[in-house]
Amino acid sequence: MSCEPWQCAEVAATKKANPITKPEVAVALIKRSARPILVVGSNATDRCMEGRQLIDFLIDFAKASKVPVVATAHMVSEFLKRGYEPAGFMSAMDIGNRLVDPGWQGLDGKGHPDLAIFVALPYYMEALILSGLKHFAPDLKTMTIDNLYHPHASWSYPNGTLEDWANNLKVMTSKLEGGQ
Amino acid sequence: MTSKNVRVKIGEMKTSTGLVKNLELSIGKIVDDSWAEPMGPTPMPSLTALRDWDMKLLNKYKPFYMPACDLCCLCTFGKCDLTAGKRGACGLDIGAQSSRIVLLACSIGAATHTGHARHVVDHLIEKYGRRHPLDVGGLNVKVEAPVTRLVTGIKPETLGDLEEVLEYCETQITHCLSAAHTGQEGNNLDFESKAFHAGMADQVGMEVADIAQVSTLNFPKADPEAPLIQMGIGTVDTTKPVIMCIGHNVVPSVGIIDYMKESKMDDKMEVVGLCCTAFDNTRYYDRAKIVGPISWQLRFIRGGFADVVVLDEQCVRTDMFNEAERVKAPVIAASEKNCMGFKDRTKDPTDEIVADLVSGKVPGVLILDPEKVGEVAVKVAKQIAPIRKKMKVIPNIDKIIALAKTCRQCNLCQRSCPQDLKIPAALKAAAEGNIAPLTNLYESCIGCGRCEEVCPVKLQIHSFIIKAGEKFMIEETNLCRAGRGAVQDVEIRNVGSPIVLGEIPGILAVVGCSNYPHGGKDVYDICREFALRRYIVVTSGCSAMSAGSYRNEEGKTLYEEFPGGFEAGGVLNVGSCVANSHIAGAAIKVANIFAKRPLRGNYEEIADYIHNRLGAVGLAWGAYSQKAASIAAGFWRLGVPVLVGPHGSKYRRMLLGREDKLEDWEVYDARTGDKVNVGPAPEHLFQTVETPQEAMVAIAKLCIRPNDTWKGRSIKLSHYIDLHKRHYGTMPPDLHLFVRTMADVPMTMKDEIANILKAKGWKETVIPDPTLLPRMIRKKKE
Numbered sequence: 027m028s029c030e031p032w033q034c035a036e037v038a039a040t041k042k043a044n045p046i047t048k049p050e051v052a053v054a055l056i057k058r059s060a061r062p063i064l065v066v067g068s069n070a071t072d073r074c075m076e077g078r079q080l081i082d083f084l085i086d087f088a089k090a091s092k093v094p095v096v097a098t099a100h101m102v103s104e105f106l107k108r109g110y111e112p113a114g115f116m117s118a119m120d121i122g123n124r125l126v127d128p129g130w131q132g133l134d135g136k137g138h139p140d141l142a143i144f145v146a147l148p149y150y151m152e153a154l155i156l157s158g159l160k161h162f163a164p165d166l167k168t169m170t171i172d173n174l175y176h177p178h179a180s181w182s183y184p185n186g187t188l189e190d191w192a193n194n195l196k197v198m199t200s201k202l203e204g205g206q
Numbered sequence: 207m208t209s210k211n212v213r214v215k216i217g218e219m220k221t222s223t224g225l226v227k228n229l230e231l232s233i234g235k236i237v238d239d240s241w242a243e244p245m246g247p248t249p250m251p252s253l254t255a256l257r258d259w260d261m262k263l264l265n266k267y268k269p270f271y272m273p274a275c276d277l278c279c280l281c282t283f284g285k286c287d288l289t290a291g292k293r294g295a296c297g298l299d300i301g302a303q304s305s306r307i308v309l310l311a312c313s314i315g316a317a318t319h320t321g322h323a324r325h326v327v328d329h330l331i332e333k334y335g336r337r338h339p340l341d342v343g344g345l346n347v348k349v350e351a352p353v354t355r356l357v358t359g360i361k362p363e364t365l366g367d368l369e370e371v372l373e374y375c376e377t378q379i380t381h382c383l384s385a386a387h388t389g390q391e392g393n394n395l396d397f398e399s400k401a402f403h404a405g406m407a408d409q410v411g412m413e414v415a416d417i418a419q420v421s422t423l424n425f426p427k428a429d430p431e432a433p434l435i436q437m438g439i440g441t442v443d444t445t446k447p448v449i450m451c452i453g454h455n456v457v458p459s460v461g462i463i464d465y466m467k468e469s470k471m472d473d474k475m476e477v478v479g480l481c482c483t484a485f486d487n488t489r490y491y492d493r494a495k496i497v498g499p500i501s502w503q504l505r506f507i508r509g510g511f512a513d514v515v516v517l518d519e520q521c522v523r524t525d526m527f528n529e530a531e532r533v534k535a536p537v538i539a540a541s542e543k544n545c546m547g548f549k550d551r552t553k554d555p556t557d558e559i560v561a562d563l564v565s566g567k568v569p570g571v572l573i574l575d576p577e578k579v580g581e582v583a584v585k586v587a588k589q590i591a592p593i594r595k596k597m598k599v600i601p602n603i604d605k606i607i608a609l610a611k612t613c614r615q616c617n618l619c620q621r622s623c624p625q626d627l628k629i630p631a632a633l634k635a636a637a638e639g640n641i642a643p644l645t646n647l648y649e650s651c652i653g654c655g656r657c658e659e660v661c662p663v664k665l666q667i668h669s670f671i672i673k674a675g676e677k678f679m680i681e682e683t684n685l686c687r688a689g690r691g692a693v694q695d696v697e698i699r700n701v702g703s704p705i706v707l708g709e710i711p712g713i714l715a716v717v718g719c720s721n722y723p724h725g726g727k728d729v730y731d732i733c734r735e736f737a738l739r740r741y742i743v744v745t746s747g748c749s750a751m752s753a754g755s756y757r758n759e760e761g762k763t764l765y766e767e768f769p770g771g772f773e774a775g776g777v778l779n780v781g782s783c784v785a786n787s788h789i790a791g792a793a794i795k796v797a798n799i800f801a802k803r804p805l806r807g808n809y810e811e812i813a814d815y816i817h818n819r820l821g822a823v824g825l826a827w828g829a830y831s832q833k834a835a836s837i838a839a840g841f842w843r844l845g846v847p848v849l850v851g852p853h854g855s856k857y858r859r860m861l862l863g864r865e866d867k868l869e870d871w872e873v874y875d876a877r878t879g880d881k882v883n884v885g886p887a888p889e890h891l892f893q894t895v896e897t898p899q900e901a902m903v904a905i906a907k908l909c910i911r912p913n914d915t916w917k918g919r920s921i922k923l924s925h926y927i928d929l930h931k932r933h934y935g936t937m938p939p940d941l942h943l944f945v946r947t948m949a950d951v952p953m954t955m956k957d958e959i960a961n962i963l964k965a966k967g968w969k970e971t972v973i974p975d976p977t978l979l980p981r982m983i984r985k986k987k988e
Binding site for chain 1: 272274618864897903
């Protein structure tokens with residue numbers, strides 16, 4: 027699969043995301059992280075795979091991995107409707123802004139996240155936030171688990187099909203069962 | 207007022223003392239200052255005069271940068287890689303570079319409006335004379351130019367008075383732009399302060415442009431019942447010749463409309479407009495029609511509706527000459543800023559120009575005389591309409607199905623689409639004879655045409671989408687209220703108290719361009735939601751068109767459903783881009799007329815008042831341009847929060863408060879000098895929101911102000927809680943930050959909220975007389 031930015035003009039600069047070639051790589055990175063968070067954007071209910079919405083895959087993933095979820099936009103209501111309570115909810119800009127603040131102690135007040143995983147934001151918004159984090163949060167690692175390549179992340183899956191995406195999410199979920 | 211460049215020349219004069227011959231007197235400036243109000247501390251502020259105020263805001267609302275590019279390539283030292291803390295050859299880091307880009311955007315926007323104002327004022331002075339009085343609302347508007355008065359300390363009375371105001375703007379914008387040169391400003395916050403300065407100058411420039419045209423061209427004058435204008439291509443009688451005006455500057459359109467009337471062609475021809483020119487055409491001539499927002503240019507040109515295309519300035523597609531040529535519609539470029547490569551035919555005989563355009567000898571001409579533009583446009587439209595027969599370049603459905611079969615499914619169209627529209631899937635379905643997925647793209651397509659630019663088999667994808675959505679296009683028959691211009695002083699008196707005390711829960715200004723994430727319906731929904739909640743909803747520009755483009759269950763557009771006054775539950779369209787100044791003007795007038803705060807050259811105090819007391823928020827759901835950036839910057843300096851839709855994140859810098867940092871939310875109580883924590887009110891100064899649901903919750907929250915009375919706060923909280931529950935499915939987690947006393951809590955939720963407050967360890971606090979300015983403290987603490 028291609029490691030070119032999904033939106034053609036979102037060209038990478040001098041520092042480009044490492045490709046996640048298989049879900050086991052992402053799993054290893056998540057396991058290595060002490061304080062990961064998962065930021066879920068508004069496309070979580072717009073994308074469907076195998077007859078299920080993306081948000082349902084993400085709930086499975088979050089429950090298995092125990093990675094705390096930050097819902098952006100109005101996604102908190104979609105999580106609550108499905109019986110899952112995210113660790114926090116705020117605008118995408120707010121979570122980005124907190125992540126660049128080294129003094130922010132995370133959603134639980136126990137320490138700054140060391141890995142921010144992004145998924146399901148509008149591509150260009152996610153790209154910009156990842157760029158902000160690349161420049162202004164030097165100690166933070168970032169990852170996307172979208173099926174679209176994001177050059178500004180530390181790690182990103184290549185551009186892939188919906189089938190690839192569903193498979194990646196399922197593999198990650200199964201391998202993180204019981205917590206990261 | 208001041209008069210400039212006075213010259214007296216006497217050839218020969220006999221007096222009791224002798225004979226005077228060839229006496230010539232030249233006086234640079236006469237100061238005739240009859241405005242009794244004393245001058246405030248910052249008339250015509252320099253680049254740094256309001257820097258302290260800016261820093262107060264920037265300390266509360268710190269920039270969050272999201273660089274669109276890691277590099278700087280503005281000088282020959284570069285390209286410089288600024289990634290993650292590296293400085294470029296000039297010493298600039300990525301934070302400062304990001305704010306420098308913001309400054310550049312705001313300076314471009316401010317220069318554009320001010321350049322527009324300069325052209326309008328020069329033209330109108332030539333036509334009506336310097337002494338032509340300014341009149342924006344008759345006896346209903348005594349404070350005719352609140353922004354100008356506030357910023358410059360000048361009370362303009364005539365067209366000529368506006369020249370000095372414009373000179374001030376031009377000087378300041380030049381300084382702002384110069385600060386972006388390599389090796390000038392180096393600190394990110396100072397760049398930001400200068401961006402605010404550009405935004406402030408922009409508001410003045412916009413006000414000048416609009417009050418000049420309102421005063422001379424018989425536009426509606428602060429009229430809540432400005433006429434309802436037909437809007438949508440379905441309202442256009444396409445059996446008649448159609449002249450389509452695109453852009454923002456009404457002057458050439460006035461030439462067209464005047465000539466049409468003079469030659470008694472007004473019943474035989476249609477004048478329609480796209481973007482703000484459309485608004486100002488309809489303010490001048492209520493039979494002109496609005497066909498849509500700026501992003502629909504390709505749609506209407508390719509659809510063949512226009513027999514002549516007249517381009518003025520700003521937001522015009524720069525390939526319009528190519529597009530118009532494809533449908534054999536001659537183009538008249540009418541602005542020095544937008545010559546389109548055409549030969550300047552201003553001095554040529556009219557009939558020669560007409561013959562060249564009608565015969566197709568030339569595809570377009572540049573004409574810089576608006577009267578001549580009018581005559582040529584009308585004559586060409588009349589002659590060419592029967593020849594063109596509304597020629598269009600939209601393929602029929604059979605052709606689309608055949609062409610769709612050549613699609614390689616390479617995905618480049620989707621990957622180039624700003625909306626990430628699923629074009630390959632729609633083409634695949636079309637190839638199988640199913641057009642419905644293409645039709646579904648019509649509403650979300652912003653009309654940029656990037657899909658076509660990248661298609662390796664050169665499919666005219668945008669045209670396919672237009673054809674598939676043709677039914678919607680030709681059925682667009684809506685109503686938009688003509689731009690009313692300013693808000694009346696009496697309206698301010700009527701609502702000043704309930705706004706400032708919080709009983710009218712807020713003013714929502716829905717403004718700006720049409721780069722929407724999912725079509726214009728979101729704008730309509732948001733406006734209607736808040737009008738029903740008795741907020742004052744103000745619209746302008748392309749957003750005002752989108753607001754009027756949908757109907758309620760009774761078939762009424764927003765402008766029919768709600769009154770057009772500046773009142774609770776009113777929906778008022780102030781007009782075109784430059785009319786945005788009236789929104790700032792209304793806020794300023796609340797401080798001046800209702801609260802009696804001195805206006806003249808008194809920026810900081812008025813901004814402090816607005817920031818702490820006036821529950822106003824701007825929403826630019828589809829903002830795309832540099833002008834939108836400068837408009838926002840003008841509101842930032844006034845302390846008014848601005849929200850943008852998801853594409854607005856591409857402005858690359860937000861100004862965000864941190865509600866979790868309690869220490870950021872202290873104000874002085876002007877009565878005692880005590881510092882009081884008032885919570886995050888308003889929480890942000892500039893923020894991107896991702897969905898319309900998020901926008902609605904954010905709007906309700908951003909209307910909360912420290913000065914709200916308990917009754918007002920209770921009303922505002924009830925809206926915030928209600929919208930939060932509806933869209934987020936839960937109570938707001940930050941509710942305790944906005945409750946000062948139990949009286950603030952909405953009556954129907956007392957018990958539930960009392961439990962929440964108890965769990966949060968909430969403590970009662972006072973309602974201060976809030977200010978960020980120590981000098982406003984009336985009694986110093988011992």
